[in-house]
Amino acid sequence: MPEIGRRIYFDTRNGNVILDTGERSGDVTETAVEEDFVTYKELSARIPETVGYIDLEYGQYSEDFARCNGYRVDPETQQILFSNPDPNEPEQPPVYRPPLTEEVTALNEQIATLLIDSAAKDIRLQQQDAIIADLMLQVATLQTASGGGGA
Structure with a gap:
């Protein structure tokens, strides 16, 4: 059974996530970036040069995704950064850190x-x-x- 990790598309200027394809398994095939730009409306409305992406392995950072209240990509390092809520101060603005x-x-x-x-x-x-x-x-x-x- 094939397993495909998530592909995260982000704005190369600020690292904000444009699209997360999610993880897939079962009767699935991996898509090319060009296909994604045709398939997903979030991408088709963008100029491809302003969009970066990272591919994650299936299950990679699954615990971090489950616990976070937001994530983005550092445009310079292309490392994913997570924001984890502080239970004592839930109203605080997000602070993005490595996984x-x-x-x-x-x-x-x-x-x-x-x-x-x-x-x-x-x-x-x-x-x-x-x-x-x-x-x-x-x-x-x-x-x-x-x-x-x-x-």
């Missing part, structure tokens, strides 16, 4: 790196403690052997 799923993945990678670094530092500290303890033992042994045992 939360990508931010969570990046944060998890940073946490893993910090945990690895922390574990490596702990090992180095334990090794240094062992070296210091060994040196103290050697000093005590030398003091005892030389008769300078202290009191």
